Amino acid sequence: MIKAILTILTMLLSLNAFGQVLTAQQATDKLNLVAPSLPFSGTFEQLKYFKVLKHPLKSHGTFDVNKQRLLWQTLAPVKSAVLYENDMLYTINSRGDKKPTPQGSDMSTLIFALLQGKFKELEKVFNLSTDKRRNCISMTPTSEPLSMALNNVVLCGQGGIDKIELFDSKNNKTIIHLQFASQK
């Protein structure tokens, strides 16, 4: 009898750990989000944890977003950038050479939506749920090719998004801290 009660309790606790399913509106309300109006820009600091590395990789840079263009520029340790314009996604190396990437518009649409906390957009490709932390929303991709690249994404903040956590397909973690420039 005690075993049965313990089993049920364990099951209930583990269900809770998976998080409660949320709608886009509930997720927006939970973070009290006010979407930044376009155009906007800011800086970021990134910590990338690889299982094969003892220490995280640190990088920082800037982002610049307007209606049809997005520039995610890493300034250090190596200058590089991801640019979305004219419906194409490019990587730019330190010499400024621009190269198209196969991820195309899916990835750029994702970055746009993540930076603005557009849960209505994100809901189309992610299952939204609560996170252990009060100011965070956990998101699991529902379709390929996104699920090939990411296992889970967590968006945190109050009033705006200030932290993005990405867990890739090998469960390596990337934490990005965002600092939005004051809007004109």
Added chain:
Amino acid sequence: MLYLPKKQYLPLGLTQLIVALSLLIYLLLQGKVNLEADILSLLPNEDIEFVSEAENAFFQRYKNSAIIAFSGEDALTAHDKVQKYYADKGWLHRSVGFPELDAVAGLYGSYHGYLLDQEARQALKGGSSLGEAALAKLNNAFDPLTPLFFPLDPTLTTAAFVQAALMQQANSLAIEDGRLVVNDDAKHYVLMLSLPLDELNSMDAVTQLVHAVKDTLTNTQSVYPNLTISYSGIPFHSAENMHQANKEMRWLGGLSAFLIVLIVLWSFKSIRALLAVLVTQLNAVCFGLLALSLLYDSTHVITLVFSITLIGIAIDYSFHVMSTDQKDAVAYSKVRSAVKLGCISTVSGYCAFMLLPMEALEQVGIFIAFGLVGALCSALFIIPYLFSQCTSQSRLNQLGERVSVFLDSARRPTTVIISLLGLLSTLFILTNKQVFNDDIALLNASSEALRKNEAMHQQWFFGTQSQRLILWDSNLELLLEKEEKLIAALKSQSPHISVQALSNWLPSKSRQQENLVLLTEALSRGDFDILAGLLGQPIEVGATSNLTLDVLLKSELSELYSSQYLELNGQHASLIYVNGAETQYIDTVLKNFAKVARVDKAEQLSRVLFEMRHSLLIWFAIALSVFLLVLCVRFDLVSAVKSGIWLLLSCLIGLAGALLLQGSLNLFNFLALVLLVALAIDYFIFYLKCGQERSTALAISLSALSSVFVFGMLSFSQTPAIYSFGYTIMIGIVSIYFVAPLVVKRKA
């Protein structure tokens, strides 16, 4: 000619018919009559045979494939429902689409060091470092390949190699929740079927199965009215064409056969007359087929299509013999002599086909020449016996008289009208900007909707403006090296193009060795020291041997490679897709490469039609000369020239009429001219030999009427090739019918 007593006619005629028929049946049963259906084998190019075989082998897997796409409201529900139904039937094709990145990384990561993309090769050759690029890639939070490849290859050069290969895959297919989808203006859920058509023994069974697939879609559409379903694939084309051919054969064939029977019965009032016509046709076809079976290893299917003209010519001999009173020895002898002369001149004309550079047309010449000899035998030996005792000659005389009077009264208006029409036709053809159309679509009776779907689905799978090239060589290494050189040449002036090729995924052995040397040098220069420092251990490359095709074909991604490579007749062949390049540009680059061909079935088939049209024009000139020569030798120069002019004018009127109705001319209009000339030769010879006698006028009228019914009925077909033939014959034969009596003097 050897004189035979009349009593021996029938036994002789029947004996030759039975012998010919038996021999043909024997050859058929022994499998000695082989049909060659590959229209490309008509092209005079020795490389074409291998390319055609390789193309067939590459696309064999798609022969029974069909693509179905659902979009609009309820697309997902409808897709899932239909998918389950087809899965239960075992019709679903195994999954296609984007390769699993995990599997790609697992496979390629083991061969790091050997694999470099073009950009990395150029950088290393120029002495630049790849260390910074690897660090940048490592810091890119949104790169899906980095986490997969970094533990296997810290230089991330293999990841860049795979990324470059993936960039060249032009298809727009993705997988969402296990479903194949295309996201363009709308979201399409796609199903790929592999129908078990090879297990079915008849075309009817194939058509039924395809209809079962279509029925499911129709039912689904009725349940979800706001759903849009598009389908394509060879089975649907086959079924539509088969359905169309069946329908036309039933209606047009049935109606024309009925009308011919009616003409024979109405004019001759005798079942024996009908029997005589049938025996003549049977004998003609037997002779033609026998000659082909004995002289050629295989008969081209296009030969049989062209040979339909035999029916139109052979029936004329029956009409001439049957409409002449056998008791009138002089008239009967004249007709027999005219039939022989007509046969000799037509056979000579068809023998001109043997001068053309195409075996299929040579076969047409042989078939018709021998077929006409068969028809002649029947007309001379069988018909006189079959028909002599039951002819109601007075009725035929009356009919002949009426026709003759009518033709007499029409002489002046005919001269004016045909001369005027001939002139206008010449002007119309000469001033028309786009007279010819050799598009292979002329042979296709598929619906417009199916053709549109086909184009849309092809674009999803192979990209826009996709061109296919087949390369081959004696060994795999040479083949891969050739691919690499060709791709470099194609991209040297058009860097924006994408090329899907085996060498994107498997570089040649020499290139892999070169890559390893370049990367080893970079490592010893210290290009990747920062990365090695982060890892806390030195980076090593080239620990295994180079990547081979065997490894790829045994991997779970084998489908990706096997669809682009095969071994055939001791040669190694590969198929590559070039996207975004102009055809002319590709052809210019290909000139510098051996054993490479751009394959475009539609374009190649159109070229066959073009070449055949040209051959037929040459034939027309030769046949006209032969015709004039025969008339000149047998009659006189004036008659020959007059006949030649009227024949030419009638041909021009036939072509101009068809051009007016169709908008352009094609091979099948010229094929119709072949029949028109063959019929016209007989008409002119009979008038010149027998004068405008009642029996001649009647026989020619019946012959013209039967040609209009048999071939004119084809004008109602949905297939452009068939109605082109029909229009030309129908218009041309009417003109010939009226102008033929003009070469002899008015009846006294």
